[in-house]
Amino acid sequence: MKKILALALSVASVFAYEFAVAKKSEINITKDYVANVYSKNQVMVATRMMGFIKQMPVEEGEVVKKGQLLFEVDPSDVNSMLNQAEGAVLQAKSAVLMAEMAYADALRDYKRFKDLYEKGAISKRDFEKITLMKNIRAKQVDMAKGMLKQAQAALNRVKAQFKYTKVKSPIDGVVTMKMKKVAEMALPGYPVVVLSDLNAIKAKSFVKESDLKAFKLGMPVDIYVPALKKTYKAKVSTIIPSADPATHSFVVKYSFNNSKGLLPGMYAKAKVVVGKKEAVLVPFGALTTREGIVGVFVVENGVARFVPVKQIAQVGDYIAVKGLKGGEKVILYPPANLVDGQKIEEQ
Numbered sequence: 001m002k003k004i005l006a007l008a009l010s011v012a013s014v015f016a017y018e019f020a021v022a023k024k025s026e027i028n029i030t031k032d033y034v035a036n037v038y039s040k041n042q043v044m045v046a047t048r049m050m051g052f053i054k055q056m057p058v059e060e061g062e063v064v065k066k067g068q069l070l071f072e073v074d075p076s077d078v079n080s081m082l083n084q085a086e087g088a089v090l091q092a093k094s095a096v097l098m099a100e101m102a103y104a105d106a107l108r109d110y111k112r113f114k115d116l117y118e119k120g121a122i123s124k125r126d127f128e129k130i131t132l133m134k135n136i137r138a139k140q141v142d143m144a145k146g147m148l149k150q151a152q153a154a155l156n157r158v159k160a161q162f163k164y165t166k167v168k169s170p171i172d173g174v175v176t177m178k179m180k181k182v183a184e185m186a187l188p189g190y191p192v193v194v195l196s197d198l199n200a201i202k203a204k205s206f207v208k209e210s211d212l213k214a215f216k217l218g219m220p221v222d223i224y225v226p227a228l229k230k231t232y233k234a235k236v237s238t239i240i241p242s243a244d245p246a247t248h249s250f251v252v253k254y255s256f257n258n259s260k261g262l263l264p265g266m267y268a269k270a271k272v273v274v275g276k277k278e279a280v281l282v283p284f285g286a287l288t289t290r291e292g293i294v295g296v297f298v299v300e301n302g303v304a305r306f307v308p309v310k311q312i313a314q315v316g317d318y319i320a321v322k323g324l325k326g327g328e329k330v331i332l333y334p335p336a337n338l339v340d341g342q343k344i345e346e347q
Contacts, residue, residue, distance in 0.1 A: 019299065022328045025315070027320050030272060037264055042176070046192060047186045047187075056070070056193075082159065086155060212250050222234070225268045226269075228262075286334075304338060
């Protein structure tokens, strides 16, 4: 057994070690805040006509494109209105025709009586009656044509209703809420589908009053989205100065440099720098474990000493630790058979 241990120590003694110096540095103190991804532009999509919803091919959480069908209202009522409007137009056209025929008769009588009046064959009173009748018939033609215009306008309005039976998305967005279901009644002006604009994605957190001093407009923030396993770069865009009286918290909003892949409603964590402090940094490769304890091997007078450390934070390729003073010479990537108190050759 002693021979095996001696052999292991001799093998370790010829191992080519790499070294680094633990250095003191000022690091950022960060704090995580729960954040919620949302769209600052929500669109409440409604219909202009009343009717039962015939179909709704979209679901909550579904991404839709501008012009995509959101829902369709049953046009049965519109068909009935269309038939009535078309019937009214036909009646108005018939009224115009009858008025024009009556005017044509009155005009012929007027011309005939005018000749007779000029020859002195009829009295002025009789001629004035015929003139009045002609003028009345002319007014009736104008009134009939006016009624026809109104009927035609009503028909055009009903025809326009058909395009409102199929309601399409006005934006590229995501369906965040469905207010109605198929076979339910849609009413003019009442939202059926709520959309969130994907081009206006932001995030927000509720921050305690005691932490608010750490936030500054424009300061950079890292926002981690667990669902995507991705960190997004953002900055503080808004600090609402009015606190919630119940929780004494303030709303802080973040704008993204690039929000591709984010959807409203996603859970996130905003990592915010709340201060700075001095710490000792060692390369990640210096950390090792012995009997379940995390530490580093420090070289002192040619002897490797195992020093337990506590990890504070990761700073790039370095780890901020407690347990070192700074300036110590540490071994990088220590082999598994390196033990506390072992002599090594420094190069």
